[in-house]
Amino acid sequence: MSDQSPPAYAGPQRVFSGMQPTNGLHLGNYLGALTKFVALQQRFDDCIYCIVDLHAMTADHDPKTLAERSREVAAAYLAAGVDPKRSIVFVQSAVRAHAELAWIFNCVARMGWLERMTQFKDKAGKHSERMSVGLFDYPVLQAADILAYKATHVPVGEDQKQHLELARDIAQKFNNDFDAPGFFPLPESLIEGPGARIMSLRDGAKKMSKSDPSDMSRINLTDDSDAIMNKIKKATTDPQPLPETKAGLDGRPEVENLVGIYAAVTDKSVEAALQEWGGKGFGAFKPALAEALIAKLSPIAAELRRLLADRAALDAILREGAARADALAEPIMRDVRRIVGFWGA
Numbered sequence: 001m002s003d004q005s006p007p008a009y010a011g012p013q014r015v016f017s018g019m020q021p022t023n024g025l026h027l028g029n030y031l032g033a034l035t036k037f038v039a040l041q042q043r044f045d046d047c048i049y050c051i052v053d054l055h056a057m058t059a060d061h062d063p064k065t066l067a068e069r070s071r072e073v074a075a076a077y078l079a080a081g082v083d084p085k086r087s088i089v090f091v092q093s094a095v096r097a098h099a100e101l102a103w104i105f106n107c108v109a110r111m112g113w114l115e116r117m118t119q120f121k122d123k124a125g126k127h128s129e130r131m132s133v134g135l136f137d138y139p140v141l142q143a144a145d146i147l148a149y150k151a152t153h154v155p156v157g158e159d160q161k162q163h164l165e166l167a168r169d170i171a172q173k174f175n176n177d178f179d180a181p182g183f184f185p186l187p188e189s190l191i192e193g194p195g196a197r198i199m200s201l202r203d204g205a206k207k208m209s210k211s212d213p214s215d216m217s218r219i220n221l222t223d224d225s226d227a228i229m230n231k232i233k234k235a236t237t238d239p240q241p242l243p244e245t246k247a248g249l250d251g252r253p254e255v256e257n258l259v260g261i262y263a264a265v266t267d268k269s270v271e272a273a274l275q276e277w278g279g280k281g282f283g284a285f286k287p288a289l290a291e292a293l294i295a296k297l298s299p300i301a302a303e304l305r306r307l308l309a310d311r312a313a314l315d316a317i318l319r320e321g322a323a324r325a326d327a328l329a330e331p332i333m334r335d336v337r338r339i340v341g342f343w344g345a
Protein backbone atom coordinates (compact mmCIF):
# COMPACT_ATOMS: atom_id res chain seq x y z
CA MET A 1 0.00 0.00 0.00
CA SER A 2 1.37 3.44 -0.87
CA ASP A 3 1.68 6.15 1.80
CA GLN A 4 -0.94 8.26 0.03
CA SER A 5 -3.87 5.85 -0.02
CA PRO A 6 -6.22 6.44 2.92
CA PRO A 7 -6.76 3.49 5.24
CA ALA A 8 -9.76 1.41 4.27
CA TYR A 9 -12.65 1.18 6.69
CA ALA A 10 -11.85 -1.55 9.20
CA GLY A 11 -15.03 -1.73 11.32
CA PRO A 12 -17.68 -4.45 11.44
CA GLN A 13 -19.76 -5.46 8.43
CA ARG A 14 -23.27 -4.21 8.95
CA VAL A 15 -26.49 -4.17 6.93
CA PHE A 16 -28.90 -1.22 6.92
CA SER A 17 -32.01 -0.64 4.87
CA GLY A 18 -35.37 1.07 5.10
CA MET A 19 -38.79 1.55 3.55
CA GLN A 20 -41.19 4.47 3.62
CA PRO A 21 -44.47 4.09 5.48
CA THR A 22 -46.66 5.28 2.62
CA ASN A 23 -49.73 3.36 1.41
CA GLY A 24 -48.72 -0.20 2.26
CA LEU A 25 -46.08 -2.31 0.57
CA HIS A 26 -46.27 -3.93 -2.86
CA LEU A 27 -44.61 -6.79 -4.70
CA GLY A 28 -41.74 -4.54 -5.86
CA ASN A 29 -40.84 -3.69 -2.27
CA TYR A 30 -41.10 -7.35 -1.34
CA LEU A 31 -39.00 -8.81 -4.16
CA GLY A 32 -36.63 -5.85 -4.54
CA ALA A 33 -35.80 -5.45 -0.88
CA LEU A 34 -37.73 -7.36 1.77
CA THR A 35 -36.78 -10.87 0.66
CA LYS A 36 -33.15 -9.72 0.81
CA PHE A 37 -33.61 -8.29 4.31
CA VAL A 38 -34.67 -11.76 5.41
CA ALA A 39 -31.91 -13.66 3.59
CA LEU A 40 -29.13 -11.35 4.79
CA GLN A 41 -29.86 -12.25 8.41
CA GLN A 42 -28.06 -15.53 7.69
CA ARG A 43 -24.94 -13.79 6.33
CA PHE A 44 -24.53 -10.82 8.69
CA ASP A 45 -24.63 -10.59 12.48
CA ASP A 46 -25.82 -6.98 12.46
CA CYS A 47 -28.87 -6.17 10.35
CA ILE A 48 -30.73 -2.92 10.95
CA TYR A 49 -34.12 -2.44 9.29
CA CYS A 50 -35.76 0.93 9.58
CA ILE A 51 -39.20 2.36 8.84
CA VAL A 52 -38.31 5.74 7.41
CA ASP A 53 -41.10 8.05 8.56
CA LEU A 54 -38.96 11.19 8.20
CA HIS A 55 -38.67 10.36 4.51
CA ALA A 56 -42.44 9.87 4.29
CA MET A 57 -42.90 13.52 5.36
CA THR A 58 -41.20 14.79 2.22
CA ALA A 59 -44.40 14.40 0.18
CA ASP A 60 -48.07 14.61 1.28
CA HIS A 61 -48.28 13.23 4.75
CA ASP A 62 -51.15 12.77 7.15
CA PRO A 63 -50.21 13.07 10.84
CA LYS A 64 -53.32 11.11 11.78
CA THR A 65 -52.21 7.96 9.98
CA LEU A 66 -48.40 8.14 9.93
CA ALA A 67 -47.79 6.10 13.11
CA GLU A 68 -50.22 3.39 12.00
CA ARG A 69 -48.56 3.22 8.58
CA SER A 70 -45.22 2.79 10.32
CA ARG A 71 -46.66 -0.13 12.30
CA GLU A 72 -47.91 -1.66 9.04
CA VAL A 73 -44.43 -1.61 7.52
CA ALA A 74 -42.94 -3.02 10.72
CA ALA A 75 -45.54 -5.81 10.65
CA ALA A 76 -44.69 -6.54 7.00
CA TYR A 77 -40.99 -6.86 7.86
CA LEU A 78 -41.76 -9.34 10.63
CA ALA A 79 -44.40 -11.23 8.64
CA ALA A 80 -41.93 -11.72 5.78
CA GLY A 81 -39.38 -13.24 8.15
CA VAL A 82 -37.29 -10.47 9.69
CA ASP A 83 -36.52 -11.76 13.19
CA PRO A 84 -36.62 -8.92 15.72
CA LYS A 85 -34.39 -10.85 18.11
CA ARG A 86 -31.61 -11.04 15.56
CA SER A 87 -32.20 -7.85 13.62
CA ILE A 88 -32.98 -4.35 14.80
CA VAL A 89 -36.41 -3.13 13.64
CA PHE A 90 -37.31 0.46 14.48
CA VAL A 91 -38.89 3.72 13.32
CA GLN A 92 -36.49 6.40 12.09
CA SER A 93 -38.00 9.36 14.00
CA ALA A 94 -37.45 7.51 17.30
CA VAL A 95 -33.66 7.79 16.91
CA ARG A 96 -32.38 11.38 16.85
CA ALA A 97 -29.08 10.57 15.12
CA HIS A 98 -30.75 10.45 11.69
CA ALA A 99 -31.87 14.09 11.66
CA GLU A 100 -28.69 15.34 13.32
CA LEU A 101 -26.34 13.58 10.94
CA ALA A 102 -28.48 14.65 7.97
CA TRP A 103 -27.86 18.27 8.93
CA ILE A 104 -24.11 17.70 9.16
CA PHE A 105 -24.19 15.95 5.77
CA ASN A 106 -26.18 18.86 4.32
CA CYS A 107 -23.05 20.88 4.86
CA VAL A 108 -20.88 18.22 3.16
CA ALA A 109 -23.02 17.37 0.12
CA ARG A 110 -22.97 19.80 -2.83
CA MET A 111 -26.02 21.27 -4.57
CA GLY A 112 -24.77 19.93 -7.89
CA TRP A 113 -24.76 16.37 -6.56
CA LEU A 114 -28.40 16.60 -5.50
CA GLU A 115 -29.47 18.38 -8.67
CA ARG A 116 -28.40 15.28 -10.60
CA MET A 117 -30.73 12.94 -8.65
CA THR A 118 -33.19 11.49 -11.14
CA GLN A 119 -35.74 10.44 -8.52
CA PHE A 120 -36.26 14.07 -7.46
CA LYS A 121 -36.61 15.11 -11.08
CA ASP A 122 -39.16 12.33 -11.68
CA LYS A 123 -41.18 13.15 -8.59
CA ALA A 124 -41.07 16.92 -8.99
CA GLY A 125 -41.62 17.00 -12.75
CA LYS A 126 -42.02 20.58 -13.89
CA HIS A 127 -42.97 21.80 -10.42
CA SER A 128 -39.70 21.61 -8.51
CA GLU A 129 -40.20 25.07 -7.02
CA ARG A 130 -43.39 23.85 -5.30
CA MET A 131 -41.79 20.75 -3.79
CA SER A 132 -40.63 20.65 -0.17
CA VAL A 133 -36.97 21.28 0.52
CA GLY A 134 -37.13 17.88 2.26
CA LEU A 135 -37.92 16.11 -1.02
CA PHE A 136 -34.84 17.64 -2.62
CA ASP A 137 -32.74 16.76 0.42
CA TYR A 138 -34.15 13.25 0.73
CA PRO A 139 -30.99 11.40 -0.42
CA VAL A 140 -28.87 13.24 2.17
CA LEU A 141 -31.11 11.94 4.94
CA GLN A 142 -30.81 8.49 3.36
CA ALA A 143 -27.00 8.74 3.56
CA ALA A 144 -27.33 9.74 7.22
CA ASP A 145 -29.56 6.70 7.90
CA ILE A 146 -26.90 4.36 6.62
CA LEU A 147 -23.82 6.07 8.01
CA ALA A 148 -25.21 6.78 11.49
CA TYR A 149 -24.56 3.06 11.98
CA LYS A 150 -21.48 2.86 9.75
CA ALA A 151 -23.41 0.30 7.70
CA THR A 152 -21.36 -1.38 4.97
CA HIS A 153 -24.09 -3.14 2.95
CA VAL A 154 -27.47 -1.82 1.83
CA PRO A 155 -30.04 -4.13 0.19
CA VAL A 156 -32.33 -2.10 -2.10
CA GLY A 157 -34.10 -2.23 -5.44
CA GLU A 158 -32.44 -0.80 -8.53
CA ASP A 159 -34.22 2.56 -8.22
CA GLN A 160 -32.07 3.37 -5.18
CA LYS A 161 -28.72 2.89 -6.94
CA GLN A 162 -28.06 6.58 -7.50
CA HIS A 163 -28.91 7.42 -3.87
CA LEU A 164 -26.40 4.83 -2.72
CA GLU A 165 -23.71 6.33 -4.94
CA LEU A 166 -24.44 9.69 -3.33
CA ALA A 167 -24.07 8.13 0.13
CA ARG A 168 -20.62 6.89 -0.87
CA ASP A 169 -19.66 10.34 -2.16
CA ILE A 170 -20.81 11.96 1.08
CA ALA A 171 -18.90 9.43 3.21
CA GLN A 172 -15.76 9.95 1.15
CA LYS A 173 -15.98 13.75 1.27
CA PHE A 174 -16.62 13.76 5.02
CA ASN A 175 -13.57 11.55 5.58
CA ASN A 176 -11.45 13.84 3.37
CA ASP A 177 -12.78 17.22 4.54
CA PHE A 178 -12.37 16.46 8.21
CA ASP A 179 -9.13 14.56 7.86
CA ALA A 180 -10.73 11.41 9.24
CA PRO A 181 -9.48 8.72 6.85
CA GLY A 182 -11.51 5.51 7.00
CA PHE A 183 -13.95 7.00 9.55
CA PHE A 184 -17.06 6.24 7.49
CA PRO A 185 -17.22 3.12 5.31
CA LEU A 186 -18.22 3.57 1.66
CA PRO A 187 -21.46 1.57 1.77
CA GLU A 188 -22.13 -0.97 -0.96
CA SER A 189 -25.55 -1.44 -2.46
CA LEU A 190 -26.82 -5.01 -2.77
CA ILE A 191 -28.99 -4.97 -5.89
CA GLU A 192 -29.21 -8.26 -7.64
CA GLY A 193 -31.59 -10.90 -8.90
CA PRO A 194 -34.72 -10.77 -11.03
CA GLY A 195 -36.67 -8.90 -8.30
CA ALA A 196 -34.48 -5.78 -8.32
CA ARG A 197 -36.72 -3.93 -10.78
CA ILE A 198 -40.37 -4.98 -10.82
CA MET A 199 -42.44 -3.07 -13.33
CA SER A 200 -46.09 -2.00 -13.40
CA LEU A 201 -48.48 -4.77 -14.50
CA ARG A 202 -50.07 -2.33 -16.94
CA ASP A 203 -47.01 -0.68 -18.47
CA GLY A 204 -43.63 -2.39 -18.73
CA ALA A 205 -41.86 0.95 -18.98
CA LYS A 206 -42.95 2.16 -15.51
CA LYS A 207 -41.80 0.66 -12.24
CA MET A 208 -44.37 -0.85 -9.89
CA SER A 209 -45.07 1.92 -7.44
CA LYS A 210 -47.24 2.95 -4.51
CA SER A 211 -47.98 6.22 -6.20
CA ASP A 212 -49.45 4.77 -9.42
CA PRO A 213 -53.13 5.83 -9.43
CA SER A 214 -54.20 2.43 -10.81
CA ASP A 215 -54.34 -0.32 -8.19
CA MET A 216 -54.36 -2.82 -11.10
CA SER A 217 -50.74 -1.82 -11.79
CA ARG A 218 -49.44 -3.45 -8.62
CA ILE A 219 -49.85 -6.44 -6.31
CA ASN A 220 -50.17 -5.23 -2.73
CA LEU A 221 -48.83 -7.44 0.05
CA THR A 222 -52.33 -7.43 1.53
CA ASP A 223 -54.21 -8.40 -1.69
CA ASP A 224 -56.35 -11.52 -1.33
CA SER A 225 -56.15 -14.51 -3.70
CA ASP A 226 -58.96 -13.28 -5.95
CA ALA A 227 -57.36 -9.86 -6.36
CA ILE A 228 -53.97 -11.41 -7.21
CA MET A 229 -55.51 -13.78 -9.77
CA ASN A 230 -57.53 -10.97 -11.34
CA LYS A 231 -54.60 -8.54 -11.56
CA ILE A 232 -52.27 -11.13 -13.11
CA LYS A 233 -54.91 -12.27 -15.62
CA LYS A 234 -55.45 -8.65 -16.67
CA ALA A 235 -51.73 -7.83 -16.78
CA THR A 236 -50.61 -6.43 -20.13
CA THR A 237 -48.91 -9.00 -22.43
CA ASP A 238 -48.78 -9.66 -26.15
CA PRO A 239 -50.30 -12.44 -28.30
CA GLN A 240 -47.01 -14.35 -28.84
CA PRO A 241 -46.14 -17.38 -26.70
CA LEU A 242 -43.37 -17.07 -24.08
CA PRO A 243 -39.86 -17.16 -25.55
CA GLU A 244 -37.45 -20.02 -24.88
CA THR A 245 -34.39 -17.86 -24.23
CA LYS A 246 -33.58 -14.60 -22.48
CA ALA A 247 -32.78 -12.93 -25.80
CA GLY A 248 -36.41 -13.56 -26.80
CA LEU A 249 -37.49 -11.16 -24.01
CA ASP A 250 -35.87 -8.19 -25.75
CA GLY A 251 -38.47 -5.61 -26.73
CA ARG A 252 -41.15 -7.38 -24.64
CA PRO A 253 -40.85 -5.54 -21.29
CA GLU A 254 -44.22 -6.70 -19.90
CA VAL A 255 -43.37 -10.32 -20.63
CA GLU A 256 -39.90 -9.90 -19.16
CA ASN A 257 -41.47 -8.47 -16.03
CA LEU A 258 -43.90 -11.37 -15.53
CA VAL A 259 -41.16 -13.94 -16.14
CA GLY A 260 -38.91 -12.07 -13.68
CA ILE A 261 -41.65 -12.12 -11.06
CA TYR A 262 -42.21 -15.84 -11.62
CA ALA A 263 -38.48 -16.53 -11.33
CA ALA A 264 -38.18 -14.46 -8.15
CA VAL A 265 -41.15 -16.03 -6.34
CA THR A 266 -40.28 -19.58 -7.31
CA ASP A 267 -36.57 -19.07 -6.53
CA LYS A 268 -35.49 -19.94 -10.07
CA SER A 269 -33.28 -18.21 -12.57
CA VAL A 270 -34.97 -16.48 -15.51
CA GLU A 271 -33.36 -19.10 -17.78
CA ALA A 272 -34.91 -21.95 -15.79
CA ALA A 273 -38.31 -20.21 -15.85
CA LEU A 274 -38.07 -19.92 -19.64
CA GLN A 275 -37.08 -23.56 -19.98
CA GLU A 276 -40.26 -24.43 -18.13
CA TRP A 277 -42.57 -22.02 -20.00
CA GLY A 278 -40.91 -21.28 -23.35
CA GLY A 279 -43.30 -21.89 -26.27
CA LYS A 280 -46.38 -21.95 -24.01
CA GLY A 281 -49.09 -19.31 -24.01
CA PHE A 282 -50.15 -16.79 -21.36
CA GLY A 283 -53.45 -18.65 -20.87
CA ALA A 284 -51.42 -21.32 -19.05
CA PHE A 285 -48.62 -19.17 -17.65
CA LYS A 286 -50.68 -16.45 -15.97
CA PRO A 287 -52.70 -18.75 -13.65
CA ALA A 288 -49.49 -20.59 -12.69
CA LEU A 289 -47.81 -17.28 -11.90
CA ALA A 290 -50.82 -16.11 -9.88
CA GLU A 291 -50.85 -19.40 -7.92
CA ALA A 292 -47.13 -19.07 -7.15
CA LEU A 293 -47.72 -15.51 -5.92
CA ILE A 294 -50.70 -16.53 -3.81
CA ALA A 295 -48.69 -19.38 -2.24
CA LYS A 296 -45.92 -16.93 -1.35
CA LEU A 297 -47.95 -13.90 -0.27
CA SER A 298 -51.06 -15.23 1.48
CA PRO A 299 -49.24 -16.61 4.57
CA ILE A 300 -47.44 -13.25 4.82
CA ALA A 301 -50.71 -11.31 4.58
CA ALA A 302 -52.26 -13.52 7.29
CA GLU A 303 -49.28 -13.05 9.60
CA LEU A 304 -49.30 -9.31 8.91
CA ARG A 305 -52.94 -9.09 10.02
CA ARG A 306 -52.20 -11.11 13.15
CA LEU A 307 -49.29 -8.84 14.10
CA LEU A 308 -51.29 -5.66 13.50
CA ALA A 309 -54.06 -6.91 15.77
CA ASP A 310 -51.64 -6.82 18.73
CA ARG A 311 -50.49 -3.24 18.63
CA ALA A 312 -48.94 -3.35 22.14
CA ALA A 313 -46.64 -6.24 21.18
CA LEU A 314 -45.63 -4.51 17.96
CA ASP A 315 -44.92 -1.24 19.75
CA ALA A 316 -42.79 -3.08 22.33
CA ILE A 317 -40.67 -4.53 19.50
CA LEU A 318 -40.30 -1.07 17.94
CA ARG A 319 -39.36 0.54 21.28
CA GLU A 320 -36.72 -2.08 21.92
CA GLY A 321 -35.45 -1.72 18.35
CA ALA A 322 -35.13 2.06 18.78
CA ALA A 323 -33.16 1.62 22.00
CA ARG A 324 -30.78 -0.85 20.32
CA ALA A 325 -30.38 1.40 17.27
CA ASP A 326 -29.72 4.41 19.48
CA ALA A 327 -27.07 2.48 21.42
CA LEU A 328 -25.23 1.74 18.15
CA ALA A 329 -25.56 5.25 16.70
CA GLU A 330 -24.75 7.33 19.77
CA PRO A 331 -21.03 6.45 20.09
CA ILE A 332 -20.64 7.09 16.34
CA MET A 333 -22.39 10.45 16.72
CA ARG A 334 -20.12 11.37 19.66
CA ASP A 335 -17.14 10.85 17.36
CA VAL A 336 -18.83 12.84 14.57
CA ARG A 337 -19.50 15.80 16.91
CA ARG A 338 -15.87 15.78 18.01
CA ILE A 339 -14.59 15.47 14.43
CA VAL A 340 -16.64 18.44 13.21
CA GLY A 341 -15.64 20.48 16.26
CA PHE A 342 -18.89 21.01 18.18
CA TRP A 343 -18.76 22.68 21.58
CA GLY A 344 -18.93 20.19 24.43
CA ALA A 345 -18.09 17.21 22.23
Ligand code: TYM
Nearest residue numbers: 017018019020028029032033142156157196197198207208
Ligand atom coordinates in the same frame (compact mmCIF):
# COMPACT_ATOMS: atom_id res chain seq x y z
P1 TYM B 1 -39.15 2.90 -0.88
O1 TYM B 1 -39.96 2.98 0.37
O2 TYM B 1 -39.60 3.65 -2.08
O3 TYM B 1 -38.97 1.41 -1.32
C1 TYM B 1 -38.51 0.44 -0.40
C2 TYM B 1 -37.62 -0.56 -1.11
O4 TYM B 1 -38.33 -1.20 -2.17
C3 TYM B 1 -37.59 -1.10 -3.38
N1 TYM B 1 -38.52 -0.98 -4.50
C4 TYM B 1 -38.52 -1.77 -5.58
N2 TYM B 1 -37.73 -2.81 -5.92
C5 TYM B 1 -38.00 -3.42 -7.09
N3 TYM B 1 -38.98 -3.04 -7.94
C6 TYM B 1 -39.80 -2.00 -7.64
N4 TYM B 1 -40.78 -1.65 -8.45
C7 TYM B 1 -39.58 -1.32 -6.40
N5 TYM B 1 -40.19 -0.27 -5.79
C8 TYM B 1 -39.53 -0.08 -4.63
C9 TYM B 1 -36.76 0.15 -3.22
O5 TYM B 1 -35.63 0.13 -4.08
C10 TYM B 1 -36.39 0.09 -1.76
O6 TYM B 1 -35.27 -0.75 -1.57
N6 TYM B 1 -35.24 5.81 -0.26
C11 TYM B 1 -35.77 4.53 0.11
C12 TYM B 1 -35.94 4.34 1.60
C13 TYM B 1 -34.71 4.61 2.41
C14 TYM B 1 -33.55 3.79 2.47
C15 TYM B 1 -32.68 4.43 3.41
C16 TYM B 1 -33.17 2.62 1.83
C17 TYM B 1 -34.53 5.66 3.26
N7 TYM B 1 -33.30 5.54 3.87
C18 TYM B 1 -31.44 3.90 3.71
C19 TYM B 1 -31.91 2.10 2.14
C20 TYM B 1 -31.06 2.73 3.06
C21 TYM B 1 -37.12 4.42 -0.54
O7 TYM B 1 -37.73 5.37 -0.91
O8 TYM B 1 -37.61 3.24 -0.55
